[in-house]
Amino acid sequence: MASRYLPLIVAILITAPSFVSAQSLDIPIRGYGLSIGDSEEHVGLRINFRDRNLRSMRGVNITVWNPRNARSDVRGIAIGLPMTGAEDLRGIGLGLFGAGADGTIRGVAIGGVGAGAGESFTGIGLGGIGVGAGGDLKGIMVGGIGAGAGGSVKGIMISGIGAGAGGDMQGIAISGIGGGAGGSFRGLSVSGIASGAGVDLTGIHVAGVAAGAGNDAHGIIIGGIAAGAGGTLRGLGIAGVAVGAPEVRGILLSGLAAGGQDVSGIVLAPAYFLVDENGYQNGLAISAVNRVRGRQQGLTIGLLNIARDLRGVQIGLINYAGSNRAGMKLLPFFNTRFR
Incomplete structure (x- = not known):
């Protein structure tokens, strides 16, 4: 018919x-x-x-x-x-x-x-x-090439170059170059170059170059070169060169350097660990050079340990505590609070 x-x-x-x-x-x-x-x-x-x-x-x-x-x-x-x-x-x-x-x-x-x-x-x-x-x-x-939304995203996005949301995102983003959200991102992201969020980042986020959040990061953040957060990093941060955040609550693992303002947890960085001025360190930090420009309340292990206000323990070849009394500021092998 x-x-x-x-x-x-x-x-x-x-x-x-x-x-x-x-x-x-x-x-x-x-x-x-x-x-x-x-x-x-x-x-x-x-x-x-x-x-x-x-x-x-x-x-x-x-x-x-x-x-x-x-x-x-x-x-x-x-x-x-x-x-x-x-x-x-x-x-x-x-x-x-x-x-x-x-x-x-x-x-x-x-x-x-x-x-x-x-x-x-x-x-x-x-x-x-x-x-x-x-x-x-x-x-x-x-x-x-690309997958995304001008608003929020809930679900799974996969693309050869970029995947993301202008607003918040909940779910999984996998991309060859970059993935993330202009707002908060909760879930999993894997990107060849960069992964992150303009606000908060929660979950597991892995990028070949850099991964991070403009505000807080909670979970596991891994960057081939850099990883961090503009606010608090709570969880595990891993980077090939540098990792850190103004406030750290967890573990930092870096191939070169790590740091923050207020750091509580475990830090492993072969070359350099820095706590910014008026900050504090609490927990364990292992690096060739540990420099605490604020208050040290935990343990640092390295070749050179420097603390402006030492209330914890330093173990290393050279140990300097600016808050100790004269004659006890610079000591070999070991230093602690001597007032």
Whole structure:
């Protein structure tokens, strides 16, 4: 039966796109069954060159190009040869080039180049180059180059270059270059170069070059060169060159140097450990040079140990305590509080 109408369908789509933009051929009745052209409302199978007047679609909508004025609510399957779109899409959107919506998407959108929504996107998105949403994003998003949202993200994002959120993010971000959030990030991130958050970072975050948070970091933070936080680092910080935060509560492991303002925990840094002026150290620090420009309440072990106010113990080749009485400030091998 369908083969009887095939020549008619092809003729209408190819030779009269302007005609189908304003009218439609509906079989068997208007609004139901098969619609060829720019019908406004339809249930069933609809075929059109480019949507201009579509308002509501329930079923399968096949178009050649993206809509001129996206005002439609499509529920079902939207197929674009090569692009498809709508104002709101609930269901599945497939496009050789792109699949998306000016408003919201709830479901699956797959585009050879890109897939996304101007507002929110909930579901699964796959884009050969990019996938994302101008607003919030929830679900699983995979983009060949980028994946992200202008708002918040809850779910999993994977991309070849960058993955992130302009707002907060909860979930997993895996990217070849950078991953993170402009707000807070709670979850797991793995990036080839950088991973972080503009506010708080919670969970496990690993980057080939640098990982950190503009405010507090809680969990495990690992950077190939640097790792840290602008506020408190609570947990484990590991870096190939430098790791630290103004306030540390946990463990710092560095291939070269580590430091902070107020440091409580364990610090292992082969070359240098620094506590800033008027700060304090409490716990254990092992480094070639341990310099506490504030109060030392814990144990430091190294070749050279320096403390402005020593209330703990220094073990090393040379040990200096600025707060000790004369004759006890500079001692070999061992020093502690001598007032």
